[in-house]
Amino acid sequence: MQVSGTAARQGNLDLCLEFTDTVDWRTSDHAKDRLVTYADLVSWSQRKGVVDDKEAKRLLRLAREEDVTAGGVLEKARVLREATYRIFSAAAHGRKAGPEDVKILNDYLGRAMAQMEVQMTDEGYKLGWRTEALADRMLYPIAKSAAELLTSERLDRVSECANEEEGCGSLFIDGSKSHSRRWCSMDSCGNKVKLRTYYRRHKKTSGSG
Ligand SMILES: [Zn+2]
Numbered sequence: 590m591q592v593s594g595t596a597a598r599q600g601n602l603d604l605c606l607e608f609t610d611t612v613d614w615r616t617s618d619h620a621k622d623r624l625v626t627y628a629d630l631v632s633w634s635q636r637k638g639v640v641d642d643k644e645a646k647r648l649l650r651l652a653r654e655e656d657v658t659a660g661g662v663l664e665k666a667r668v669l670r671e672a673t674y675r676i677f678s679a680a681a682h683g684r685k686a687g688p689e690d691v692k693i694l695n696d697y698l699g700r701a702m703a704q705m706e707v708q709m710t711d712e713g714y715k716l717g718w719r720t721e722a723l724a725d726r727m728l729y730p731i732a733k734s735a736a737e738l739l740t741s742e743r744l745d746r747v748s749e750c751a752n753e754e755e756g757c758g759s760l761f762i763d764g765s766k767s768h769s770r771r772w773c774s775m776d777s778c779g780n781k782v783k784l785r786t787y788y789r790r791h792k793k794t795s796g797s798g
Pocket of ligand 1: 757774
């Protein structure tokens with residue numbers, strides 16, 4: 590079903606992986622969490638089309654009025670994110686996820702499902718989310734995306750960036766025909782690793798010669 594805007598992201602299997610990518614260099618000793626505040630979570634969600642501009646404004650206002658709630662949601666978002674990372678990293682390496690992580694995902698999925706509804710549009714019907722600005726509403730599409738990816742045949746295609754030496758830890762769906770994509774991106778990790786390999790080989794050659 591092709592729908593636009595916020596609803597279109599519902600079918601997006603990548604969304605949950607993009608969410609895990611809000612930690613840079615996550616498997617290194619200098620991992621950097623880019624979700625420092627609730628506002629960071631809202632603006633990430635806005636950039637990804639998970640919430641629209643109006644919703645984002647409403648959520649930020651809500652957060653200002655109820656900062657404890659906002660802090661709690663940020664904490665929950667991180668718990669969901671880390672469980673999601675562990676589940677798909679395990680899948681990328683041909684391992685089963687830990688049942689406790691699947692349980693975390695299921696808790697959020699249950700909450701997400703309770704917020705889904707059929708909406709009537711000029712073109713027909715679509716699956717959407719209840720519109721009340723619940724502070725954790727961005728977590729619903731993320732949980733749904735994770736559940737869908739985990740149970741889809743695309744799960745085979747989930748990979749983790751091969752730049753292990755620097756601890757990239759980015760997850761992606763390998764869309765290449767040959768199942769041979771190794772890097773989160775050629776521009777960053779791919780080229781870096783290639784250069785590193787080249788220099789090492791070169792050093793070895795010049796050292797032995
Ligand atoms: Zn990478």
